[in-house]
Every structure is written in C-alpha cells, then in structure tokens.
Amino acid sequence: MDAVKRLKKNLQNRKLDALLVSQPDNRRYLSGFKAGDMNIAESSGALLVARRGQPLLLTDFRYQLEAEAEAVGFEVLVYKRGMLDLLKGVLSDRGIKRLAFESHYFLHRTAGKLEEMTRKIGVEPVATSGLIERLRLCKSSVEIDRIRASVLLNEQVFQEVFRELKPGMTERQVAIKIETLMREKGAAGPSFESIVAGGPNGARPHAVPGDRPLKKGEPIVIDMGLVLAGYCSDMTRTVVLGEPDAKTRKIFRLVRQAQKAGIKAVRAGVTGAEVDRAARQIIEQAGYGAQFGHGLGHGVGLAVHEGPAFSSRYKKKLRAGMVVTVEPGIYLPDWGGVRLENMVVVTEQGCEVLNTDTTFLDL
C-alpha cells in the first residue's frame, strides 16, 4: 500500500481527485491484482484511486474471486453492464470532479466513451501518461530481490538447455525446451517469446524460431527471459557449437567490449543517452555503427520492457534502484548476428550486474 500512498500524494500535487488505473502492470503494482488483460480491448478491470478513502478495484464476474483474494486493502466492485456504467455511479457517490486516466493505455475509442460519460455528470477527464510507470522506475529492495531470483532462474534454464545443444536440433526445438523448462522450474512463463536464431537468422534482432537446424561453427543468438513472482528477466547469449571462426570471434569481442563499456558507464546521475553512447562509440569506431540499429538497453521489472532506456533519446538522469539491460548487438544480413545482454541495477557508485552466467561471454 506504500505505492498507493505515493500516488495519493501525487494526485494532490496535481490537483487531481482520482486516477483510473487500467494498465495491467500498474494495477498489479498498486493492488497486487495479478490478472493480465486478454488483449487491449478486453480489460480485466481498473483501479480507482482517489485522494481520499479506500481505493477501489472494478472488475467483472470472471475475475471477482481472484480480485478479492489478491487486492488487499482494496474494495472490489463488480460491473455487469461494463466498467463505465459502474464508474459513473462511483464518481457521483464520491464527489470526484477531476478524473485522470492513463492516456498511454486507454484506447482512443474508450477515451471517447469515457469523455462522453463524464461530460454528462460534470466530471472533467484528464489525460495523464506514466504516473505509475514513474513510481515503478526505481525498484524497492523487495523488487530487486524478485528480479534477481528471476534472472538466476533464467540462467539455470539457459545453462541446462545449453548443455543439451547439438548441431541438427532446430531453433524451434530449442525454444520449446527453454519454455517448458522455465515452467517446470516454477516460472509463470516466458517474459517474451524466446529467440533462438542460428546463422543468418541471427541478423534479425526479433527472429522467430523456425525449423532451421543449428550448425557447427555458426553464431546462435539465444534471447530469453521468464516471469517469476510477477517480475521479469531478460538475457541474451550468442553461442557457437564447435569452434568459432575468425570473423565470429572478431564481431563477438567487439560486442562484448561495447557491453563492458556500457556497464562501466552506468551510474546514478548520468543519462541513458550517455550510457548508450559509451557502448555505441566502440561499435561505430570499428565501422559497424549502422549494423547496431537498436537502443543499448531498456528497463525491466513487472514489464519486460519499461523505463528507463539506454538510448540516444533518453536524456534524463539515471537513479539508484533502476534495473536496465545492457545489450549491444551487431547484425550482418546473410551472415548472422551477435548480441549479448545482461541486466544491471543502477547504484550511486556505478551498477551491480545481476547476471552470474559467463557462457560465451569472453571469447
């Protein structure tokens, strides 16, 4: 409930009477209600946190039992004719006049319906963006422990699968092994669709595992993460079965050098852009700048992609407790790719690398 208190203070400062929280990770962060949304158009519910009084969780029949068990401190209200219908009565009862909603999760169409409803009862809707995401940026020690557990379990799965890798196995077979093992070891599931990309497929940063058999000597990109107790992990290794050739070795060492430079640059007070630059300049100087087409890293927590970012566009200063990936890559069409990804916690003095796995890290 500490997060609810921080939010209430925030609402007061912004002269907002209440915030309607519909983004699933934000819902969970504030209330403990675990349900995701089936899809963006099919909400499992929303919190209504007002400056005063007990916060509410509005949901439907399907999630009532979970809501009551999980959302400690919240009053659960169940809607039958849609959330807006129930919300209308609640806003009137509670005298809420300025209602904030999450512009970055509310659909344009739903926002239109909300505006229509609130107009009728004299409530002013206020589009906000990232209020809860900003609270989530710096992780508490409990959250860091959960993320660490997620990272370590992910590494166990990787190491077990790596030991069984053989030429001739298909990318899909490896991906299935990974995701099955994740669940068997207690993860809720993968935090994103696992990537296993051998040879030329590695040139696609978001390759989907296919029926191509793995071959000796080629770089194989494995990017995987899981969800444990709600918190995500995300790790990439590029491995070779047999001996890497000279080109693989060269590209690999360059990426690793960039990763080390990135990690070295992380510290509370520097910007995400500065960290990105530290890693990127190494790849640029070697002539591969155009082949590193994505940002250096992204925040990880309840979501596998969240703030902050290590990218040229992130000009804000890092703060202690942020958890971010450091994942440079070089992608060469027709040849393949190398990407290396670890997760770090920002500290006042620098950062702590959460990963312990050293498989194919230093060739």
Added chain:
Amino acid sequence: MDAVKRLKKNLQNRKLDALLVSQPDNRRYLSGFKAGDMNIAESSGALLVARRGQPLLLTDFRYQLEAEAEAVGFEVLVYKRGMLDLLKGVLSDRGIKRLAFESHYFLHRTAGKLEEMTRKIGVEPVATSGLIERLRLCKSSVEIDRIRASVLLNEQVFQEVFRELKPGMTERQVAIKIETLMREKGAAGPSFESIVAGGPNGARPHAVPGDRPLKKGEPIVIDMGLVLAGYCSDMTRTVVLGEPDAKTRKIFRLVRQAQKAGIKAVRAGVTGAEVDRAARQIIEQAGYGAQFGHGLGHGVGLAVHEGPAFSSRYKKKLRAGMVVTVEPGIYLPDWGGVRLENMVVVTEQGCEVLNTDTTFLDL
C-alpha cells in the same frame, strides 16, 4: 490481396483516402506480415492502404527482413525516427487528405500525436472502428480449413494429455504438458493461457493453473487452444478422474443440454442474442441462471476472441462463414464449475461443428 481490394472499395464508399492499419491481426490479414506487437505501446509497424496505388508497410529496423519476405505486394518502408515522422512525408507525397486510423487499437496518446502531426500538413484524421474486423467476420474456405486444422491439432493435444491425467498431478503440471505438446506438434503456441482448474478452482472462469493436485471425482475444467498457421482454436472440456458424483452429473448434463440447444439455434439470419438465449434459458429454467455469468460464445479466427458474439447484446444477424464458440458454463463458488466449449461454422442451413472430440461430452 483480395482483402486489400475489398478495403480499397470500402475506403472509396466512405470517402477516405487511406487507412492506417496498426492492429496486428488486421495487418496480418491484409498483408501476410506475421509480427505481433511486443505490447500495445510498442508497435511492430503499420500498413498504409490508400484508395489508389501500392499499399505500404511501415516498420522499423528490427522487422525489416520479415516484412520484406512476408508482405507480398506491399512496399516496405523503414522508419528510424518513429512511424509518425515517416508517415508525415508519405502522406504529403501521396496527396492523402483524409486519413482513417483504427480508434479501437490506437492509444489515446498516440492519436493525440497523430492529430498534431496531421494538423500541420493539412490532413484530416478520421477515427474508425472495426473496418478490417468486419472484413474478417466471414471466413474464406482457406481460412476455415486453417481453423479446422487448428481445432484438430488442439484435440490431439488434449486427448494425449487426457490419457496421462492422474490424481495428484498439479494443475500447473498439466498446463505445462499441454503447452509443450502444442509446440512439439507444430503449433506456434497456445492461443491463450491454458486453464486447468480442479474442484473449487473451476468456479473461476479464468482460473490460472496452480499447485493444487487434481483429485478423484471432482470436475476438472480444461480450456485450451493453439495457434497454427496464424489461426486459433479454443476448446473446453470438463473431465472427472474416476466416477462423477450425482451433483457433477446433474450440472454437467445441464450444461451439455444448453450447449446442444445453442448449437441447434445457430443459422445464418438469426442473431447472436437469439443463440445465446436458446442455451441460456435451459440453464435459467433449472435455476442456475445467475451462475452462468458470461456470454455463450465468441468468434475465433486470427484472434482467439473476435466477432461475432453469442450474447444478449449482439443483435446483428449471423452470416455463413462465421466461426464461433458455443460454451455455456455453470460456476458454483466453493464447489467448482463445468464448462463445455466447441467451435462451429455458421452455414445457411445451420452450422457445422468443427470439433470431433467426444471426451466427457455426453455423460
């Protein structure tokens, strides 16, 4: 490209110059581009289909190779500083003045940015909803074949897992078996998170598999579906290990009777509400109306939940080629639940049931 032609005609009738298609299933339906979105705030791209000329696929570096291989007939453009930046130039070049966007997938925040950009260049943004979803409602024979293949593979997985079910296995263990087998048999993955809910957990229509061991004699709800060649399946069986008791038998038969009545009511020309009513009145007459808190069914295709709906709110007439689930359920807190779900294709004369599995269908 037939769907693109139908869309172009549609745009002409509505005096729209172009539609920006950002919803992933709609993108795939029109272009063949398979990528999903990592999340609602992280698009993998958008189509721009204008009334005249070659349609475009705007995407970023990460998906370029896939886009070029998959989106036959589309010109692929890659953006570096965000999609809206690239779109701005394209709209000007092509003389597009009235640009429709998908209000039911566009975020309120993104729509705000789009409106700001288009205002500057004298383009009128037009919020639309469901243009492509309406094209997707009636399936082609190719699509029905793919859905059928998805249904049959899903049944194979179910039957194989069912044979191995034993008291003492946990819900999670069963769910892992299901999802692993789906992938091993060639599915891209589950079409939603599999539900395995034993005893009292079955009272939660969207229960998440937990560590509770399955017990003899209790109803166990298994709701599962997979994605094959892009198309979804969705099936529910309620099974009992050992002998069902009198109460289970009674509830089960009632649900099955309602399902049969629902299936019997399906025909092109009747409304979704009429089908819902046909099944619901049987459960209501037996005194369990309040324990059947969800609609009778939903459309299935590229999405596992799409139009049409068998629900009291769906007053439109069904058309041949629609594919819909028929899934009545009764949920009794502390006791458990029974749900039975098959998929049907609407025909002029009635419907074709796509399922062949008869496990625990007629007790």
